[in-house]
Amino acid sequence: MKARTDLVIPVRDAYARPAVACLCANVTHADLADAIASDPEATLESLGATLGCGVQCGSCIPAIREALGQVAWFAARVAIQPITTASELNGAERLIYRVELSLEEGPPYPVVQPGQHVVLRAEDDEGVIERTYTVVSQDVAGRRLTVAIRRKPEGRFTPWLLRDDTAERRIEVSVPGGPGLGTAGYRSAVFFAAGVGVTPAVAMASALGNSATMHLDYSVTSAEDAAFLPRFDNRCKERSGFSYTLRETSVEGTIRQKEVRALAERFPAAKFFICGPQGYVDFVLRALRKSGVERQRIHVELFALSAQKAPSRSFRFKAYVAGALLMLLPLLVLLPGLQEMRPHGHPNVGHEQLKCVACHAETPATLRQTLQAKVKHTIGLRETGAVFGMQAVTTATCTQCHANPGDRHAPHRFLEPRFEKARAETGAQQCVSCHREHSGVRITAANTGYCVSCHADMKVKDDKTSPTHDVLVREKRWDTCLQCHDYHGNHKWRAPLRLVDATTVDVLEKYMKTGPSPFGSPVIKAKQELVQ
8 A cells, every 4th residue: 555645734813722731730821821821931841841731741732831921833734654564354454553743844843753643633523622642753855754553443633544546635734742752861671562552662762772672572463563663673773772572472471570570681771661551561560660670760651542352252151250259258248257358358468467357247137038128129119228247347447546636638528518519529438439448559539639628728917838828729739738737636746837858749649558657756646446
């Protein structure tokens, strides 16, 4: 199939745009306009420091540059060609295309660092589409960029861009964004890539220095799904320090723990990079950590690809599985002697010695009564259902051991009508919203910036803190609250007046898992007679 070069991509004068400019920091276009109006000397860096935009994934950098009056988008001509093959329908859905973007005449385009990405912006009948892709290569003199794109049949952008016709597409190419993938002083690098997640590795391999070492472990479903192999082969000839392994998962299975460990031992002082679907990234990351690789030597580039569909099972197979589970259910749920075998996970910090009955009250009904109640509830003859085995834990259960008369954020306080918003956003009226049991940690709250739900309009008189609370509220730095404030007030703790003197985010995160308290010794402890 020949490359198509007849797709002219002119710049649009104006696009209908969404209200939010930066999704990572929830910064709107109005926020950008206000910040720039109050500081005419504002820059990309200063806006990142004050608003938090443009410093994480980098996809909002074009919008920030537009707000600053800078050139952010470039017109281009496109050439599209598949670089993988397919012998059957499923393979055709996994095709990867090389998309070459030839920039039209205009201002100089910035030099792209390995691992940086660009945003392709288009408009179809449904509105504006923006998608981010890693730059595979750049020809500065020829004003050309190359990205690799996999068609997503259920998506909007790729079926529209990669359809086999000559209709004009109106697309723009942004300036490069993202921090790039540097080795941060490490002489060697190991890159784990799966599927189209190989694109950042291509850029890194192209920029590999004469004295540097890089190994690529590349996983694909089958050999026909592998892209850029000729380029990798040439790189092996040009740079003795470059090597790669192709892993066909349909033949040899997915990468295993021992194989990750072998690479960690082979390159003991390397920087490790991971890019691919979520499941692949999670497994390799865990395997590296188990192999003794420090977290600061691991960089993750996550590609949000749709999960592969599992092979369908026959009705007979599903029936066998359902029957086996039904046979085991009474044993796992009802028999106290099998308590340790129940799939609850590890107890949270401080609960290691507790038995189930310390928190879970047994249902007063017999098995027959419970089944009758469930059937009646199902057909509408009973308002409530019934619980098998043990009853669920509630806030009342938690406060039996952890009641604190001076609790600054006692759960019952949030039952007041004025905290309706906080209840809806955080569930702060329930202990289990932040302390979900059987997680093996101390605190399970995913968002530490929940203070905004109640304190967005907070005013502090004679504020002596640095920076002041007014500044922190205005800059939406809600993630700093727990660095200075003991949420429940159950420790010997005096909040510092300066944020630089507060506990660090790293220490705070360790405390939320299993680490020591940064707030000092507890003054309110759980009732010992119930914990024993």
